[in-house]
Amino acid sequence: MRGRSLAAALALAFGATTLAVFVLVGSFLYLALEKQIKAQDDLDIVLAARHARRLAEELESPLGIREHDERLSSIVLGNAAMSMEVFDPSGNRALEHNIAASFAMPATASGAATFTTTFAALPQLKRVAAADRITEADIGEWTGRNGAPIRGILTDARLGNGETASVLVARNMSDRWRLLDQYRDKLHIAGVSGVLLSMLLGYLLIRAALRPVRDIAASASLVTVNRLNTRIAVARVPQELEALVESLNAMLARVERGFQNLSRFTADLAHDMRTPLSNMRGAAEVALARPRSVDEYESLLASNVEECDRLSRMIENVLFLARAEHPQFVKHMREFDAGQELHHIADYFEGIADEAGVRLRVSGTASVTADLELFRRAVSNLLANAIRYTPQGGEIVLDASATVDQVRVSVENPGQPIPAEHLERIFDRFYRVDPSRSALPSSGLSQGSTGSTGLGLAIVRSIMELHGGSVQAQSDAKSTRFVLTFRRGG
Incomplete structure (x- = not known):
């Protein structure tokens, strides 16, 4: 209609x-x-x-x-x-x-x-x-x-x-x-004629005044999947429509950015899923090339299980990121001691840290209101990432502190500094600073050890956005530090 x-x-x-x-x-x-x-x-x-x-x-x-x-x-x-x-x-x-x-x-x-x-x-x-x-x-x-x-x-x-x-x-x-009757009749005629004339002129003037709106619609119709960079010109737009045009251009910019992120995410996901699948296919083809011993077949199956675990973690993390985009994802907010939870997480990672030859130290205490499971997952991802890049003999520090209006939880580890141009992008999905894409063996943590899927830091950022907080990376020659900032009282 x-x-x-x-x-x-x-x-x-x-x-x-x-x-x-x-x-x-x-x-x-x-x-x-x-x-x-x-x-x-x-x-x-x-x-x-x-x-x-x-x-x-x-x-x-x-x-x-x-x-x-x-x-x-x-x-x-x-x-x-x-x-x-x-x-x-x-x-x-x-x-x-x-x-x-x-x-x-x-x-x-x-x-x-x-x-x-x-x-x-x-x-x-x-x-x-x-x-x-x-x-x-x-x-x-x-x-x-x-x-x-x-x-x-x-x-x-x-x-x-x-x-x-x-x-x-x-x-x-x-x-x-x-x-007086003649005068009244003339007033009636003049009034009716004036109203009709004003309606006609008003319609023509209004159509002319609404021409910028039609131009905006014409410009918007040019936006397609292949032309998401198209923007509405604001040079000749009336002042009353400038805010509308700027909002539309900002929306188009967000759509373009989201589409690019989705395209990049899809490509990276396909690339990362192709690697374990190629590994399993290649190993299976080699094993089938000639008869093998039982030990060789067992080694092949164990390798395939590891690759399947890697694919499972990747799919689980992708599903988590998809669900995290819903504003009602956080449902179990409660107040707890962040320092105490850091101790629990450190105890959980103690075995993995010993295997990697690094030490864990927890300091500070602060009361924070958050979803406990998501808090554990965010800190676990940061700690797993820190263990991966900490040299043997290094010490990783987990700290909790509070100010009047916010709670800060940090994970700091020594190691090679992250170049400044990578600090903002490391939270993007499938983004890695090291071109080798080195893998960390599975930790078996349900809280979110992501191995080499490249989604761990992206999950951390999504969790902090769900809590209305933020995550920030700081890196220098001495250490690399990730800081989770929660608003006071949740």
């Missing part, structure tokens, strides 16, 4: 974000425009009502309303949405402008309607007294004929003879609502 496109997912997320921004910005602009329009229209209504009341106050009698109707109606001329009615002190309509066309008052407010019927039809209106100041708070809102929204002010005006007339100034808001 093919996974979803990252570019498409990011483009959709980008489009959703853009839509949310457009909705917020569009709503803000719409509400701001609505508020501004309403405020401006309310101000026009208030100013018209004030002007109309001031002109009415200049009239001497109700008769002047009809005589100066043009002067009064000029206040709302030029604006087809504005309407005005003036009622004389008796409540009869004395002047009207644009009521039928724009004001769209209810039927009770048209024709021969009086102030009482008009005001009764508009209960939303608050009547402003002649002595009170007209403000935006005095504006009322109602629905006129055909459902048109109307906003207006009803105010009294004192005539020159002391009588009171009433002035109603109103504005039909239909054109404003149509304007």
